[in-house]
Amino acid sequence: MARTMAVNYGSQTMAEEIKPPVLLSSSAQKTGGETSAAKAASGKAATAKNPEGPVPIPWAAPLVEKYRSQYGSGLEAQTYLGQNYVTVDSSLIPNFLRQLRDDEQFDYCVDITAVHYPKREKQFEVIWILYSFARNERLRVKVHIADGASLPSSVSIWSSTNWLEREVFDMFGIQFVGHPNMTRILLPEGWKGHPLRKDYGILQQDQEWVQINLGIESGQ
């Protein structure tokens, strides 16, 4: 019983590629058109597969206007469930982050994390979660980068990002250029692979480890 369950989980690690939650204004119309076409074609199939929920809407704020006039199409601002996020081109990092800290008082970098979408052309979405004490406001900055691409480090902007960037590197293999110590943080130095990538098989890793270190067949 336990064995079959474990195998099932393993097979699900390759999660199906999803529609990007970031709907750019042009693609939003496209997906809308697709779902209505799908509905017309075959009743309720589309709604049964993906539960309907709120969709991200464009976020208009003085902050967005200010930077849109500066960066133009390289910046896309949206809000989902009342949470705001800005998707920018990776070339705007770290200048955009520095501006957010210096000019917009986002003085606290809460977290840096990434999400892996293996079927996209730019596989990784890197996310900075920022907070401003003065405005009592949260903001997420997102960047899409390809596998193997690197990003400039933001340690000189917020010291808190030191370990956070190391964790992103450890778990996803994304390099941050200019980081003072770009090494693994949670996993041991000789570890193979980056576990939070979708193509990282947990069972295979376990079996290999047991084989090499214990010399027996893994019970998984």
Place this chain on the structure above:
Amino acid sequence: MTLSDENAANIVAGTTQDHVSGNDSPKTYLDSNELIINMGPQHPATHGVLRVILKLDGERVLGTECVIGYLHRGVEKIAENRTYAMFNPYVDRMDYVAAVSNGLGYCEAVEKLLNVEAPARAKYIRVILAELNRIASHQLWLGTHALDIGAMTPLFYTFRDREEILKIFEKYCGARLTTHAFRIGGCLYETYAGFEKEVKNFVKFVTPKIDEYEALLTGNRIWMERTKNVGVISGPDCIALGVTGPVLRASGVQWDVRKAQPYAAYSEFEFEIPVGTTGDTYDRYLVRMSEMRQSLRIIEQAVNGLPEGPIMAKVPKVIKPPVGEIYHSIESPKGELGYFIVSDGTTQPYRLRVRPPSFVNLQALDVMVRGLLVADVVAVIGTIDIVLGEVDR
């Protein structure tokens, strides 16, 4: 005393002038070699499996490096392979001395993603248990922190009183530590008969006990010598390092997620955010002591105003949040605990990120211990209040 005698005396005392004043004038005494030693990973004062590599000049700390990950279990990867409800017990295993807070944050994050709101009664129960847990966490911190510094008595006092909280947890949900008390959409368990009375009794019981802890330590000469001006960190430094929780507040920044962005039912209660002034170990101790009293205030208000009604919102049997993402954070006893969840519309999270307060706070260790003595490192590790289960996840 001649000059050379003075120097000799200083070397014995370990307080040569250039260290104390911090100026870089060339040393006039025998130079000691730099020494690198490992503290941990098996060390009683590191509160778990934390390895700190210390670079020392005699007894002085020149720098530190933390080696973490010994308790890494990959909870974020596990989350991707479990349904939303199945992952709920796993969060208890991160900060295992504040499991209720972890569960509260997780359930609320998923509820936000589902666009469901827990009923008022469930929110009140959550607040009561989360605040009890905050007191339990602070009691455990106080006992072990004082023990590290050399005061053994507070440990027995705090563990004796923490037991009463664990009894309430056990009666409520059957578990003492890894409680799994809440479910997505509210609470699974209704309060047991006599719950309100027991909580009220506990508040009455523990209020003088907190004074008792303070009587042991606050004016204690040894305690003050060991904690005052030790591990000082300024407010701006805390913000730059992302430090939150009591450590941030002890440095004079009055910020608490419960007030800044209220969740659960916190906007309905009156309480204050205690702050410190100097940001040293002693201030952090005082802040946590006041926090316990504020928690008692919240618990009292919540028990007295506990509304009637359902404890579970209407949540579909199979939890399938719509495509989207959410970041939700709460004030755990250690600081800001956040959950960032990406849903792809299936029963399992596409990505779940935990923003652990202990992990980020531990980064400040290096800033706080530079220039101190080895014995102070123990005090500073204790005062940051880390739980390695949460640092490593």
